[in-house]
Amino acid sequence: xxxxxxxxxxxxxxxxxxxxxxxxxxxxxxxxxxxxxxxxxxxxxxxxxxxxxxxxxxxxxxxxxxxxxxxxxxxxxxxxxxxxxxxxxxxxxxxxxxxxxxxxxxxxxxxx
Amino acid sequence: xxxxxxxxxxxxxxxxxxxxxxxxxxxxxxxxxxxxxxxxxxxxxxxxxxxxxxxxxxxxxxxxxxxxxxxxxxxxxxxxxxxxxxxxxxxxxxxxxxxxxxxxxxxxxxxxx
Numbered sequence: 650x651x652x653x654x655x656x657x658x659x660x661x662x663x664x665x666x667x668x669x670x671x672x673x674x675x676x677x678x679x680x681x682x683x684x685x686x687x688x689x690x691x692x693x694x695x696x697x698x699x700x701x702x703x704x705x706x707x708x709x710x711x712x713x714x715x716x717x718x719x720x721x722x723x724x725x726x727x728x729x730x731x732x733x734x735x736x737x738x739x740x741x742x743x744x745x746x747x748x749x750x751x752x753x754x755x756x757x758x759x760x761x
Numbered sequence: 762x763x764x765x766x767x768x769x770x771x772x773x774x775x776x777x778x779x780x781x782x783x784x785x786x787x788x789x790x791x792x793x794x795x796x797x798x799x800x801x802x803x804x805x806x807x808x809x810x811x812x813x814x815x816x817x818x819x820x821x822x823x824x825x826x827x828x829x830x831x832x833x834x835x836x837x838x839x840x841x842x843x844x845x846x847x848x849x850x851x852x853x854x855x856x857x858x859x860x861x862x863x864x865x866x867x868x869x870x871x872x873x874x
Contacts, residue, residue, distance in 0.1 A: 653804065683861070690866075692864040692867055695862065742804070744805075749810070753804050755804060
């Protein structure tokens with residue numbers, strides 16, 4: 650139980666385009682989801698906390714207009730990287746809370 | 762602010778060797794402490810946790826004890842297996858386990874037959 654999926658698992662896009670990443674809790678409802686970013690050989694950095702039906706809370710230094718987060722239902726949160734640039738290339742991981750955090754497998758984004 | 766420091770890897774061991782991965786933390790108040798494991802191609806999974814001082818978390822032969830006096834939560838296993846090869850992350854949460862997590866940098870473990 651407690652499975653979290655992400656889609657897509659990897660994506661390549663051109664600079665200036667927008668990319669949407671979906672995070673779904675498959676067998677439970679999650680009021681709170683989290684979005685992390687992981688650079689190669691580095692730790693996970695929390696980007697934002699997503700609460701169903703309300704605005705996301707962004708960590709210091711994360712541009713909320715660049716990383717749009719929507720949590721429209723108890724099983725789905727989306728992260729949209731707007732006007733992506735090469736420096737946005739990274740591994741994005743979501744988690745959903747049900748007493749503890751359950752993590753998705755991650756989405757690798759490459760911006761050319 | 763909160764922070765977690767793990768021993769740098771990678772760590773390479775032979776099967777049945779003893780494993781220790783050090784983890785120390787800095788936090789205000791009384792955080793909960795966690796070890797997560799990430800197997801190749803998979804998402805992070807909770808390995809074990811401890812919510813108060815002197816608690817010992819254990820799972821799959823792994824153990825870690827919450828040491829408030831040394832602000833540490835070292836991960837140990839008496840006899841590792843090839844299947845334990847993965848990346849291990851120490852983490853803390855200043856609130857409940859579904860609160861925000863602060864991660865260490867991760868330690869890559871490779872176990873050879």
